[in-house]
Amino acid sequence: MLPNARSEFLAGCRDITPVLVGTVPFGFVAGVAAVGAGMTPLEAIALSLFAFSGIAQLVVAQLVAAQSPALLTLAAALVVSLRFLMYSAALSPHLAHLPRRWRIALAYLMTDQGFAMGTHHYSQPGDRRLRHWHLLGVGVTLFTVWQASVIAGAVAGAQVPAAWSLDFVVTLTFLTLLVPALRTRADLAAAVVAGAVALAVSGLPYRLSLVVASMAGIGAGVLAERAHRR
Secondary structure (H helix, E strand, O other): OOOOHHHHHHHHHHHOHHHHHHHHHHHHHHHHHHHHOOOOHHHHHHHHHHHOOHHHHHHHHHHHHOOOOHHHHHHHHHHHOOHHHHHHHHHHHHHOOOOHHHHHHHHHHOOHHHHHHHHHHHOOOOOOOOHHHHHHHHHHHHHHHHHHHHHHHHHHHHHOOHHHOOOHHHHHHHHHHHHHHOOOHHHHHHHHHHHHHHHHOOOOHHHHHHHHHHHHHHHHHHHHHHHHHO
16 A cells, blocks of 8 residues: 555654653653753753754753853754754755755754654655655654653652662663664764764763764765775
8 A cells, every 4th residue: 555644644653652762761851950950840841842952952951050151052052963964964865855844844853863763764665755754753753752751850850869860861762773773884884983982082072072973973984885885
């Protein structure tokens, strides 16, 4: 049976479900961190709606807690979000034909998980004309669950004991995305190099290590792919 918009959307909602196991505690931690940094629950929720980026929200919370200048906080959030430029470049060949309202909505809903799911879905054979509905289903599901989790964390606030050490769920969330994506030598080279560089430059301020490691990983993946073709 040929796919239609509804089936693609529901498939996206269904396919992202396993990732939600990590999304819920990650969002909860983001909400708790924002309130713990001195924001009101309403401010924490507003930040989540405005940014919709777990890493950016955590960075902002850390800098707010340190009473950093607003301009510096915004710059740091921008730096850790530069990876979305790479995501956009990778998906643009598949989405460039869509109306502007579609591209704006999908850009707002784009996440690391959504990008991983989207690139995988578009790499599959078959009719691709309605696959943006799948991407929308992924994004809407993640957005809804994330915001609900952040709201729960913001309301709970500082009542969560520090001994729970919930920060580890952030790492687990990204590991669940990374492992299934390693399908080729180029993927493996990019992951290994990016991980090694991230550790080597982890002392850089404002999470610049993420950007540097991303660039290094991309370069390693490109070189590995060229070597394989030769």
